[in-house]
Amino acid sequence: MSGARNISAALRRARVPRPRIVLRPALPQTPLATAARSFSASSTVRADKQIKYTSDAYPNIKRDPKFGELTAEDVAHFKELLGSQSAVVDGVTTDATDDLELFNSDWMRKYRGHTRLVLKPGSTEEVSKVLKYCNERKLAVVPQGGNTGLVGGSVPVFDEIVINTSRMNNIRSFDQASGVLVADAGVILEVADQYLAERDHLFPLDLGAKGSCHIGGNVSTNAGGLRLMRYGSLHGSVLGLEAVLPDGTIVDALSTLRKNNTGYDLKQLFIGSEGTIGLITGVSIICPSRPKAVNVAYFGLESFEQVQQAYLQAKGQLSEILSAFELMDGRSQALVHESAGMKYPLEGEYPFYCLIETSGSNAEHDMAKLETFLENVMGKGIVADGVLAQDETQFHALWRWREGITEALSHLGGTYKYDVSIPLSDLYQLVEDCKARLTEKGFVGDDDSFPVRAVVGYGHMGDSNLHLNVAVRQYNKEVEKAIEPWVYEWIQKRQGSISAEHGLGIAKREFIGYSQNETMVKLMKQLKALYDPNGIMNPYKYI
Amino acid sequence: MASKLRILVPVKRVIDYAIKPRINKAQTGVETAGVKHSLNPFDELSIEEAVRLRENHKNKKSPMEVENILALSAGGPKTPDVLRTAMAMGADRAFHIDVPESADGGPEPLTVAKMLRGVVEKENINLVLLGKQAIDGDQGQTGQMLAGLLGWPQATQASKVEIKDEAGTVEVTHEVDGGIETLRAKLPMVITTDLRLNEPRYASLPNIMKAKKKPLEKKTLADFGVEDKRRLKTLKVTEPPARTGGGKVEDVDGLISKLKELGAL
Numbered sequence: 001m002s003g004a005r006n007i008s009a010a011l012r013r014a015r016v017p018r019p020r021i022v023l024r025p026a027l028p029q030t031p032l033a034t035a036a037r038s039f040s041a042s043s044t045v046r047a048d049k050q051i052k053y054t055s056d057a058y059p060n061i062k063r064d065p066k067f068g069e070l071t072a073e074d075v076a077h078f079k080e081l082l083g084s085q086s087a088v089v090d091g092v093t094t095d096a097t098d099d100l101e102l103f104n105s106d107w108m109r110k111y112r113g114h115t116r117l118v119l120k121p122g123s124t125e126e127v128s129k130v131l132k133y134c135n136e137r138k139l140a141v142v143p144q145g146g147n148t149g150l151v152g153g154s155v156p157v158f159d160e161i162v163i164n165t166s167r168m169n170n171i172r173s174f175d176q177a178s179g180v181l182v183a184d185a186g187v188i189l190e191v192a193d194q195y196l197a198e199r200d201h202l203f204p205l206d207l208g209a210k211g212s213c214h215i216g217g218n219v220s221t222n223a224g225g226l227r228l229m230r231y232g233s234l235h236g237s238v239l240g241l242e243a244v245l246p247d248g249t250i251v252d253a254l255s256t257l258r259k260n261n262t263g264y265d266l267k268q269l270f271i272g273s274e275g276t277i278g279l280i281t282g283v284s285i286i287c288p289s290r291p292k293a294v295n296v297a298y299f300g301l302e303s304f305e306q307v308q309q310a311y312l313q314a315k316g317q318l319s320e321i322l323s324a325f326e327l328m329d330g331r332s333q334a335l336v337h338e339s340a341g342m343k344y345p346l347e348g349e350y351p352f353y354c355l356i357e358t359s360g361s362n363a364e365h366d367m368a369k370l371e372t373f374l375e376n377v378m379g380k381g382i383v384a385d386g387v388l389a390q391d392e393t394q395f396h397a398l399w400r401w402r403e404g405i406t407e408a409l410s411h412l413g414g415t416y417k418y419d420v421s422i423p424l425s426d427l428y429q430l431v432e433d434c435k436a437r438l439t440e441k442g443f444v445g446d447d448d449s450f451p452v453r454a455v456v457g458y459g460h461m462g463d464s465n466l467h468l469n470v471a472v473r474q475y476n477k478e479v480e481k482a483i484e485p486w487v488y489e490w491i492q493k494r495q496g497s498i499s500a501e502h503g504l505g506i507a508k509r510e511f512i513g514y515s516q517n518e519t520m521v522k523l524m525k526q527l528k529a530l531y532d533p534n535g536i537m538n539p540y541k542y543i
Numbered sequence: 544m545a546s547k548l549r550i551l552v553p554v555k556r557v558i559d560y561a562i563k564p565r566i567n568k569a570q571t572g573v574e575t576a577g578v579k580h581s582l583n584p585f586d587e588l589s590i591e592e593a594v595r596l597r598e599n600h601k602n603k604k605s606p607m608e609v610e611n612i613l614a615l616s617a618g619g620p621k622t623p624d625v626l627r628t629a630m631a632m633g634a635d636r637a638f639h640i641d642v643p644e645s646a647d648g649g650p651e652p653l654t655v656a657k658m659l660r661g662v663v664e665k666e667n668i669n670l671v672l673l674g675k676q677a678i679d680g681d682q683g684q685t686g687q688m689l690a691g692l693l694g695w696p697q698a699t700q701a702s703k704v705e706i707k708d709e710a711g712t713v714e715v716t717h718e719v720d721g722g723i724e725t726l727r728a729k730l731p732m733v734i735t736t737d738l739r740l741n742e743p744r745y746a747s748l749p750n751i752m753k754a755k756k757k758p759l760e761k762k763t764l765a766d767f768g769v770e771d772k773r774r775l776k777t778l779k780v781t782e783p784p785a786r787t788g789g790g791k792v793e794d795v796d797g798l799i800s801k802l803k804e805l806g807a808l
Binding site for chain 2: 085293297298299347363383385386387391
């Protein structure tokens with residue numbers, strides 16, 4: 001059989017894009033999570049350009065004087081505490097600017113902090129000792145996983161100490177019968193999924209950054225991703241957590257039980273709290289069986305009206321096997337075509353495209369259902385044209401048309417990203433209104449004299465979650481002012497969410513009022529004050 | 544007199560190339576039950592090329608019209624899946640030669656070549672386009688044997704196929720060590736396809752629907768006067784020895800001590 005595999009390798013080289021190429025090169029085994037942010041590879045144009053400091057971009061945010069200043073004694077203490085030389089990146093007593101840069105800035109090159117110290121504890125106990133010390137000395141910290149966030153939540157603003165989870169990367173246990181996986185926070189999502197794949201299970205979360213992001217970071221930001229529609233949110237699949245509070249208390253809620261109605265479900269507080277009340281060190285999560293049969297179809301549609309009809313039909317006819325229903329507009333697909341140079345799957349061009357994935361246990365049953373559905377939507381004229389992946393190669397190639405959008409946009413310069421949840425019927429109206437607004441102001445155009453290159457919309461139709469992306473040639477205050485807060489007001493009018501899955505971080509912090517009322521924000525602040533009285537956890541962000 | 548092309552495209556249903564094959568417990572072959580199967584990638588290229596020959600004539604880029612494209616596959620009860628794919632891509636009709644499924648990749652190349660000779664004669668075929676090999680057995684012999692049995696010219700591992708005139712002169716380019724070689728022959732002929740030939744299309748939904756209505760006939764080896772005789776016996780199938788992985792070190796000191804340990808320093 002080795003011959004056959006050689007041919008396969010040749011095939012791969014010859015015409016197959018690497019399966020599921022995503023935001024940026026995925027380096028699943030990299031010991032340094034942040035090292036995987038090899039963003040510069042795809043942005044040679046801007047590689048030499050320095051990223052603006054977040055503190056300059058947000059002049060109204062001032063360093064809180066209550067926080068302590070790092071001293072050489074602090075660093076010596078941490079070095080002794082963590083032992084290993086590789087656990088401390090010291091910019092206080094040595095010059096480590098280049099090494100720190102990886103931890104100071106995000107992959108979008110949008111946020112940049114001034115940290116002078118990175119700590120990489122190797123165990124929960126070490127995290128506890130570090131936090132206890134920081135709390136006593138009132139040293140502010142930023143918990144950081146793979147640093148793949150989109151709202152600047154995982155990079156410092158001023159001189160906060162970065163506590164990176166990359167050295168906590170062991171899978172602790174897996175129970176075949178219940179499907180419960182217990183793992184350290186620093187395990188890379190793709191590594192966890194590969195581990196589960198060998199055991200016929202699947203991590204119930206999948207997203208573009210899976211080759212770099214840490215599962216602890218996924219949980220603390222309540223990441224949504226591509227298959228939320230099928231497997232639900234992390235609030236449901238995470239069964240237990242281990243976290244460390246700022247005073248060093250280890251919260252051991254690492255339950256592997258499906259049911260446990262004994263008292264407040266405190267782990268839920270940490271899910272989506274973006275490291276503001278504690279640092280997650282371990283996760284227990286229930287994983288479904290890996291589907292044996294997966295199919296992908298890709299459609300072209302003439303109107304958003306028809307996209308909605310197709311979605312209704314898919315829900316009705318594919319119900320339990322439907323695992324993704326993704327929407328991409330024509331412009332986004334044109335960008336993927338331009339940047340990746342792939343041949344369009346369909347002959348004609350359409351204003352809307354959808355990608356449907358089914359996952360089930362029986363290939364024949366699934367195919368029969370899918371074919372009935374396809375005949376139906378084609379017959380009724382809901383779908384103008386479409387293709388069905390005939391093999392794995394085509395399966396991955398079709399997914400690239402959806403997953404490659406972020407990458408394609410990153411080649412173009414900057415992107416203003418809005419991740420919103422609005423009722424389905426209004427979902428795409430936002431993109432059209434935004435495009436009309438920016439065009440009217442004379443910002444949108446094909447040559448370099450226009451700041452905006454394209455306004456595109458795509459997203460998780462199945463979760464009423466739209467990504468409105470405004471691709472710009474450079475980040476530009478004028479454009480930003482034209483979009484914000486207009487876009488948030490637009491969403492507020494429709495009772496939508498201004499951040500469906502990306503979270504608040506620093507980018508959306510001041511806009512929380514558009515999606516949460518005063519009482520809610522007040523309750524959140526009380527919780528924050530209760531668990532983090534000194535406010536050292538991920539300051540200047542969230543709420 | 545200008546004749547038309549009647550193309551035969553033999554295809555095979557194999558384990559999807561993206562799937563890692565596993566050896567069965569009895570060590571007689573690879574595990575096929577419950578494993579995703581697809582059309583052999585080289586056969587996909589053959590079908591695409593046949594369909595392009597038809598389109599090229601319609602676009603006046605090829606002097607010969609394609610009268611018919613016949614897809615054919617020998618295998619078990621799931622074989623029609625790949626034939627439907629072939630027809631969705633553009634083949635006009637298909638023959639399913641019913642052969643029991645087996646772990647060793649099915650009938651031997653010579654048997655297949657004899658069967659194809661029978662089909663060529665009965666169906667009055669003048670061009671056979673077939674993949675240079677199937678990725679399960681990797682034997683790469685069928686095309687050449689068929690050309691030998693028929694006494695037809697053959698061009699293997701084509702990276703470009705061009706019909707030059709109405710009389711059926713065909714020019715085939717293929718890659719050889721250190722360059723490319725151009726061959727010219729007259730129909731009827733046998734051509735085997737290689738990766739560089741084209742980029743196969745997706746099966747579109749309307750074409751998948753249409754393919755369901757295209758004729759698919761079930762035949763047996765006996766219909767073409769052939770028997771599934773085996774000359775070779777598979778004694779044992781085993782995995783290649785596993786590679787030993789590398790190790791990770793914590794830091795520079797760890798690296799130095801590791802190198803010392805291995806005697807490199």
